[in-house]
Amino acid sequence: MSRTLTIVVLSALLVASVLNQLKLRRWERLAGRWDRWAVLPHFAFFAPEPGHAGTHLVLRDRGEDGWTGWHEVPLSPRTRWRFVWNPARYERKAVQDLLSGIARDAQEIDDPHALTLTSCYLGLAAWADAQPPAVPGATERQFAVLQTVGHGDDRDLRPAILSRPLRRA
Numbered sequence: 001m002s003r004t005l006t007i008v009v010l011s012a013l014l015v016a017s018v019l020n021q022l023k024l025r026r027w028e029r030l031a032g033r034w035d036r037w038a039v040l041p042h043f044a045f046f047a048p049e050p051g052h053a054g055t056h057l058v059l060r061d062r063g064e065d066g067w068t069g070w071h072e073v074p075l076s077p078r079t080r081w082r083f084v085w086n087p088a089r090y091e092r093k094a095v096q097d098l099l100s101g102i103a104r105d106a107q108e109i110d111d112p113h114a115l116t117l118t119s120c121y122l123g124l125a126a127w128a129d130a131q132p133p134a135v136p137g138a139t140e141r142q143f144a145v146l147q148t149v150g151h152g153d154d155r156d157l158r159p160a161i162l163s164r165p166l167r168r169a
Contacts, residue, residue, distance in 0.1 A: 016040055038101070054148040055099040055160070059128055062142075062165065063135035070144065073131055098124040099145055103160055116164070129166055140165040 019027050020040045031040055058070045073095075101120030109115050116122075128143040145161040 013039075055096065055103065056146045056148065057095060057099065057124070057128065057143060058146060059131060059134070059141060059143050061134045061138035061168075062140040063133075063138050065135075067142075068134045068138075071134065073128070095124075095127065098127070102145060103147070106161060115161075121161075125163060125166060128163075129168070133168070138168055141168055142166065 016031070017040055020031060057073045059073055060068050060070050062068075098120050102115070102118070102124060105118045105120060106115055109118070116125075124145075125143070129141055133141070142165045143163045144159055147158045147160045149156045149158065
């Protein structure tokens, strides 16, 4: 009985995941209503709309002398042994998922104040706030999400989101 139930559930998830890739308007409305935890994946690896933008998280802190310069949050570096042991992939994937979620929410939400109440924004704000300060005694932190499109000299940098300053405890 439990084996049959498992097969049915996993088969339903497979069919729903495939439908989620097809950009069917009725399916997107239905999935948006029922998939509140974003269980269904949406891949953009291949044509007609491949993923081609990189997202970056940058921070700055306010200390006694004013705001510091912007700096990118360093994620764990890639090592040559990552194919064997790569615990940093979870952090990198989580941040990328939050950034992608914010970008997706920003396209759907017209009010920028409402965007700050989404789970992806709040998760990223908490993660950004947990990073060590750039200057000792920093009282505020601000983060921005930047998108890069293209390669080499043709690379274009676009600001996607700029947070309000966050008070530091």
